[in-house]
Amino acid sequence: MSNPPSSSSSSRSSSMASSSLPRTPPNMHQNTIDPEAKWLVQKFGGTSVGKFATKIAEDIIAEYIDQHKVAIVCSARSGSTKALGTTNLLLRAAKEALQRTSSPSETPGHMTPALFSRTSQAQSPVDSPRGRSTSSPRMDPVTPGGALNMSSMSTKAPPFSETVDLIPELLRELEMEIERDCDSLRSFWGVIDEISPRSRDTIIGFGERLACKVMTAILRDRGIDAEYVSLENVVPLTEEESYTGETLGQEFYDRVAEAVSERIKQCEPRVPVVTGYFGPVPGSLLRQVGRGYTDLLAALLAAGLGASELQIWKEVDGIFTADPRKVPTARLIPIISPEEAAELTYYGSEVVHPFTMEQVIRRRIPIRIKNVENPQGGGTVIHPDPDIDAAPYTEEAGIPIPGTSTVFRPVGDLHAARDERKLPTAVTIKERIVVLNVNSNRKSVSHGFLAGVFGTLDRYGVVVDLISTSEVYVSMAIEDNLDKKLLDRVVRELQKSGTVTVSRDMAILSLVGKRMRNMVGIAGRMFTTLGDGKVNIEMISQGANEINISCVIDSRDAVKALNLIHQSCLQIRPDGARGRMGPWLF
Numbered sequence: 014m015s016n017p018p019s020s021s022s023s024s025r026s027s028s029m030a031s032s033s034l035p036r037t038p039p040n041m042h043q044n045t046i047d048p049e050a051k052w053l054v055q056k057f058g059g060t061s062v063g064k065f066a067t068k069i070a071e072d073i074i075a076e077y078i079d080q081h082k083v084a085i086v087c088s089a090r091s092g093s094t095k096a097l098g099t100t101n102l103l104l105r106a107a108k109e110a111l112q113r114t115s116s117p118s119e120t121p122g123h124m125t126p127a128l129f130s131r132t133s134q135a136q137s138p139v140d141s142p143r144g145r146s147t148s149s150p151r152m153d154p155v156t157p158g159g160a161l162n163m164s165s166m167s168t169k170a171p172p173f174s175e176t177v178d179l180i181p182e183l184l185r186e187l188e189m190e191i192e193r194d195c196d197s198l199r200s201f202w203g204v205i206d207e208i209s210p211r212s213r214d215t216i217i218g219f220g221e222r223l224a225c226k227v228m229t230a231i232l233r234d235r236g237i238d239a240e241y242v243s244l245e246n247v248v249p250l251t252e253e254e255s256y257t258g259e260t261l262g263q264e265f266y267d268r269v270a271e272a273v274s275e276r277i278k279q280c281e282p283r284v285p286v287v288t289g290y291f292g293p294v295p296g297s298l299l300r301q302v303g304r305g306y307t308d309l310l311a312a313l314l315a316a317g318l319g320a321s322e323l324q325i326w327k328e329v330d331g332i333f334t335a336d337p338r339k340v341p342t343a344r345l346i347p348i349i350s351p352e353e354a355a356e357l358t359y360y361g362s363e364v365v366h367p368f369t370m371e372q373v374i375r376r377r378i379p380i381r382i383k384n385v386e387n388p389q390g391g392g393t394v395i396h397p398d399p400d401i402d403a404a405p406y407t408e409e410a411g412i413p414i415p416g417t418s419t420v421f422r423p424v425g426d427l428h429a430a431r432d433e434r435k436l437p438t439a440v441t442i443k444e445r446i447v448v449l450n451v452n453s454n455r456k457s458v459s460h461g462f463l464a465g466v467f468g469t470l471d472r473y474g475v476v477v478d479l480i481s482t483s484e485v486y487v488s489m490a491i492e493d494n495l496d497k498k499l500l501d502r503v504v505r506e507l508q509k510s511g512t513v514t515v516s517r518d519m520a521i522l523s524l525v526g527k528r529m530r531n532m533v534g535i536a537g538r539m540f541t542t543l544g545d546g547k548v549n550i551e552m553i554s555q556g557a558n559e560i561n562i563s564c565v566i567d568s569r570d571a572v573k574a575l576n577l578i579h580q581s582c583l584q585i586r587p588d589g590a591r592g593r594m595g596p597w598l599f
Contacts, residue, residue: 041238042075043282044082052318053081056289056311057326059091061385062224069228070235073326073388078237078284084277084318085239085286086311087228089220217299218245218290221307229286240283244291244310247272261294261301266313266372273310274317287314305366312372312380323373323380324392325365331382331393332357332364334439335579339572342585346438348394350527353438356561360478360523361443370395437526437535440578442571445493446478447500448516448551451507453485462510463487469506473499478521479554479563485511488552490521490565519551520571523563524582530559535582540564542581548574 055077057069077083225241232239249268269291277285289307290298298306308325315323330345332354337343351374355367365380373380374397383392453462466487470477479490495503500515507513522543529535536555539562543550551565566574579585 040236041233042078042236043238044078044284045080046282047080050080050082051321052084052315053077053322053324054084054086054311054315054318054320055324055326056086056308057088057228057385058328059088059224060328061326062087062228063090065385066228066231067235069326069385070232070237073385074232074284075235075237076388081321082281083284084314084320085228085284086289086307086314087221087224087286088289088307089217090224090227218288218292221288221290225286225288232284232286238283239286240280242276242280242285242287244273244276244288246292247276248292248294250293250295261296270313270317270372272317273314277314277318303366305369308365308369309372312369315373315378316376319376320373320378323378324383325380326383326385328384328386329382330384330387330390332362332395332439334583334585335441335575336362339442340575340579342576342579344585346393347391348396349438351395351397352558352560353525353527354395356523356525356556357439357441360521360525360561360563361441362439365395373397435528436584437524437529437532437582439526440522440524440575440583442575443478443492443521443523444568444571446490446519446521446565446568447493447495448519448565449489449491449504449507450514450516451487451489451511452514453511455485455511465510466507469503469510473503473506475503479552479565481552481554490519490552493517516551518568519565520568521563522566522571522574522578523561524578525561527560529562536562539578539582542577543574546570546573546577548577 055074061069074083074085222243222245225243229239229241247269249272273287273291277287287310289310291306291310291313292298294301302309311325312323314320332346332349333343334340334346335343351367351370354364354370358364358367364382370380374395377397379397380395381392382395384390451466455462462485463482470489475491475495477489477491481488504513504515524535524539526532540550540553543564543566548566548570551567553562553564555562
């Protein structure tokens with residue numbers, strides 16, 4: 014087993030990146046030095062970084078730094094498809110590195126993806142004219158659309174024209190930084206024979222370092238005094254944590270929040286551009302947190318800095334009352350509770366992971382979802398205060414958030430929005446669901462029936478989305494993401510407890526709203542509407558917090574059911590305000 018590049022080499026790389034930044038020229042735009050100004054954390058997703066880097070620099074960040082101390086967190090850049098995103102290319106290259114001996118045409122360390130290819134016999138930058146390698150690949154960091162252009166980094170470098178000689182010093186430094194990083198990865202992959210969890214974490218962290226270096230260069234090119242910050246060695250581990258694979262507690266994440274915030278404060282008044290990857294984590298970052306670790310780091314940073322707000326920028330105006338791609342009358346929700354957002358996330362909508370929300374909500378910091386293509390829009394605020402509806406409001410003053418200096422100013426008529434919130438908040442659908450029905454074959458059922466069913470699910474790691482039980486019958490809805498052989502083994506084990514039937518191509522329809530616990534008859538209206546629409550219901554479940562009513566239906570009826578419930582239970586008219594629709598539902 015090989016270990017990732019040593020921390021000392023990582024530290025040298027990080028310090029080299031910081032020291033390579035030129036001195037701040039006069040009139041460079043910096044964060045405000047107002048001692049009363051609070052920090053504002055802005056997180057940009059990989060697609061936004063890939064497509065709108067220039068717009069982010071010119072139209073978003075530049076508009077905030079006069080009133081706030083802004084910290085930027087970037088995901089690894091995504092390509093035109095997820096398969097072409099930097100992180101997926103890195104993981105693909107890692108697999109190819111392990112398979113290199115099976116292909117006679119490949120030599121150790123050779124990477125197929127264009128991101129890691131380079132010409133052979135490359136000269137050192139200091140050996141070529143004007144400090145530039147004549148054989149190193151040309152990389153224009155920004156295309157006219159604002160996207161990072163990696164297509165030019167191919168095996169054969171294009172001929173350098175006179176235009177290339179006019180590339181600014183900043184671009185040459187950026188190229189050398191990226192080439193050094195790629196060389197480090199080539200050297201690492203050239204000798205590995207196994208990808209350990211820690212190595213995999215290090216590999217995916219490379220994509221975010223690349224994205225942040227490019228974003229830093231673009232910001233500086235646009236006159237903003239930005240500083241690249243790598244957090245790969247910032248995690249403070251105790252001796253016990255270094256050797257554990259158990260789930261990490263809140264105390265660990267609190268220490269991370271404190272450590273990253275102290276590092277970012279050292280950048281003042283520069284604008285820090287921060288990697289979402291925050292180094293080795295006990296038990297592996299991907300296993301402990303998953304691919305959403307960048308959102309988590311942004312939340313921890315906001316918590317540590319005591320930020321006025323965490324902004325998550327994507328390509329949709331905010332959270333909608335339904336998927337606008339499927340429900341034409343879907344409307345933008347100006348404000349939503351964390352509990353509602355968590356339910357929508359779990360049942361099919363891409364909002365913010367509940368654990369990520371918890372890190373800032375517990376510090377009473379609001380989260381705002383905003384659109385990089387519509388920076389002036391108000392977005393959707395995930396608000397930490399359960400009594401926000403009772404707060405005093407005027408058009409001029411907005412709503413003061415208790416315990417903070419933040420004021421929520423909604424877009425549109427808030428009074429109308431409050432009236433609507435007496436109704437459910439949103440309806441969502443989660444497709445690709447399988448329903449397992451277990452009917453006990455005994456007339457008199459012992460307490461071991463349910464224990465046997467749940468024990469089987471636990472042994473095979475099956476996560477249940479919905480469950481409905483009686484003394485002799487259990488129905489469970491699970492995601493259709495299990496290998497067929499594994500699902501067959503699960504069914505065979507369950508058959509020891511009773512008769513098992515499997516229903517595929519199902520969907521979970523969920524009606525969500527924090528006021529629903531006080532809505533007499535809302536469940537009846539929901540199921541009557543589905544019945545009148547000839548939508549058959551396979552099973553029904555209501556959450557213990559009473560803000561979610563869910564049922565399982567056939568996937569073929571999903572779009573029809575969404576529209577029926579949206580019109581009947583949310584009572585939203587076709588002429589309602591909608592906002593801009595992006596590629597995802599929030």
